[in-house]
Amino acid sequence: MMLHFEEKALQYYGEVCVNKGLVRKASIGTTSVPMYVSEWIVSRYLTDGQIDAAARQNMRDFVNKHLPSKDQKEQLKSKLKNGGTLLILDTYSVEVNLRTNEYILKIPCLDENKATIEPYIVELYPLLLNGGVWGVGRLEYQSPDEREHTFGQIRMVDFRPMQAATIDMELFCEQRKYFTLEEWRDLLVSSMGYNPAFYTPEQMMLLLARLVPIVQERVNLIELAPKGTGKSFVYLNLSRHVRLISGGKVTAAVLFHNNATNQSGLLTRFDVVVFDEAQSLSFDNPNEVIGVLKDYLESGSFSRGGKQQNTATSGIVMIANIPLAADGNPRFENLFLDLPEFLRETAFIDRIHGILPGWKLPRIEAESISTHIGFKADFFGDVLHSLRRTAGYEDHIKAYGQITGTNDIRDRNAIIRLATGYLKLLFPDLKPSQEELVNYCLRPAASLRQLVRNQLTIMDPEYKPLYIDVAFTQQ
Template sequence: MTLQFEEKALKYYSDVCVNKDLVRKASIGTESVPMYVSEWIVSRYLTDGQVDAAARQKMRDFVNKHLPLKDQKEQLKSKLKNGGTLLILDTYSVEVNLRTDEYILKIPCLDENRATIESYIVENYPLLLNGGVWGVGRLEYQSPNGKENPFGQIRMVDFRPMQAATIDLDLFCEQRQHFTLEEWRDLLISSMGYNPTFYTPEQMMLLLTRLIPIVQERVNLIELAPKGTGKSFVYLNLSRYVRLISGGKVTAAVLFHNNATNQSGLLTRFDVVVFDEAQSLSFDNPNEVIGVLKDYLESGSFSRGGKQKNAATAGIVMLANIPLAADGNPRFENLFLNLPDFLRETAFIDRIHGIVPGWQLPRIEEGSISKQIGFKADFFGDILHTLRHTAGYEDYIKAHGKIIGTNDVRDRNAIIRLATGYLKLLFPDLKVSQDELVNYCLRPAASLRQLVRDQLTIMDPEYKPSFIDVAAI
């Protein structure tokens, strides 16, 4: 049965929508690519909008031909050596070598870090310099040629990225008027890959909160939940502007700036840096990293070792598992009790804008995955990225909202940024009533920050209780 929001999505956004259930049914045979790549493949080979046997075979042929397994790399290199050409779907990235005045191409599926690339490709697709772009690259091999070229090299001579259609933000915002708030929310949830009929309205607001750091600059969140609630799903699958780091040890060079190579770190190259499995996160030289990170969370800038100060707009998201009691609530009043030392420091926690109570979400199961119409993931990710840099929304919050119960600058900044994110997501056309502004933007933002204030009060008597409220002006 087609739902009302699906009918309207197909009517007003037909070119940029996809049936999420068809993507699942297509079963293209790989889990190594993000959702927006799978949707791109499926959309290319649908037969009259359906996945029939012929379409499924074409998809499998495409994957088998252009998405090689790692154990095939020597066969592929041999083909190149013997004069063949490869068309490979991979996540390509480019670095600049100023010593040799050339671009260096990385090809993960071949474990190749010293390939070259035609300059015009980098000029046409500068995102290649930002840490990785999924696309189909045409690769050739240049044999050694005496002193002029003493070593053989793989070279990319053409590239087709996984690109959304041209983004028309004005049209996107204008078409919002045809949806009720509930229909629009359902469409956003389905676009994220979740089934809107599976979740309560309150749970859907928590799911949408995961998008705020993507759509709003410099929003810092931590989501605390048990395993299996899908904390990292959106960050892995929705946007090429998000980089996820899963547990382990993180260095200052990777995160901020590599002084040895003068290469920018993740914070300057992505919209959001996500630390998954934060309960097992550690830092190489933690005193330096935490100090610089706290500076960045506060000011949006950082410097390392006396080097030039760098500014960035990336948000920080931390995802951590916490134990629950029998009633489904956190086992300990102090939510950070079992987390690493730096996440038990109140000066660090105070710089986090909101705590997402992920324990209020159910575990991911078959029924929680979208089977409905939704925006294509590549289009949706690019819309969020474009909205991120669009002016007017934060000014609207400041002009029409009022924060009560706290004059703390960090509290107020956090609520304004979070509320701005909700406004961009739910009311991109800025057609919002006073009640909607309070109930769907200001109050959810205040509740996220209230959890931070409550934890600070529990952990340190220096922080006095603060009960935050909001209202429309």
């Protein structure tokens, strides 16, 4: 039996919704693709909205034929060499080589970084230039030509992107009016891949906090939690505009700008850059990277080695595991005690807008995964990306939100940005009541920032204790 939010989702949003339970049940046999790709495959082969034997076989055939594993790459190259054509589902990306006046195509499943592509494809799908697009590419091989002094190359001659069609954002926002706040929140949580019935209202607001840096420009968050709470799940599976870096060493060239190649870094190409396993994160030439990163967290701009100033709107999310005591709360009052040195510096922490208390969320188990209706992940990810650039929400927070208990500019800016993100998520139609604006936008934002202030007070006597409160301002 469908829940109310599911019935309304199908009634008012129709084909951009999917049964998350069916996607899970389909079990297409690969963990190498994000959730939005799996949903695209399943939605394509459902029979009257259900998975029957024929649909399951078609899905398996599609995956086996068009989603090859890395160990098949030499066989596939051999097929191309012998005159065959490949149709491959992969995340393709394109770079511009100004020296040769060419587009250079990257094909991850073939470990191919110097393929070529028909220029018209790039003109049709410019997102290929922004870090990669999942889609089905038709690949052919061009043999070397001694007379023309050309080498053999793989070439993409056709492409069908796996992405949502053009989104009617006005309609998306308008349809919000048919849902209660609880129904809409359930729909958002289910769209993230979580089962709303498994979580308390407070926990669902923490889950939604993971979306705030995706939907709002230049939001910096750190989530601290034990292992197994699904901290990176959303960032891996929801949006192609998010880039996740898992532990290890990060260079300034990768993150900001490569001066040698004049190529822009991740912060200029993605909406959010996520550092997973931040407890093991390190930087190549840490003094340079951390100095530039602090400037960026503060101003949204950076420069490297005397080169020109760059601006970006990407948010920074850091995810780290921390130990818990027997009562389920953090073992140490100083939450940053076991983290890398740069994450124990108050000047850095103060530039983080909020701490997401992941220790308040339960471990992921079978019942915590959604089996309900939700927005298709590729559609939902593009909605968040579109809302990110939509004006009016921050002005609404500034006009009707009142922050008390602190006059610190960083505190106030952090709360405004976080609250704006919550407003976009929960009230895209910009029609919250006074009580809703305070309780579901301003207060959750203030609580995330309050945790930052509490840590600063613990770590440095220069930061005096304070209690942040919020209210609605009558106009």
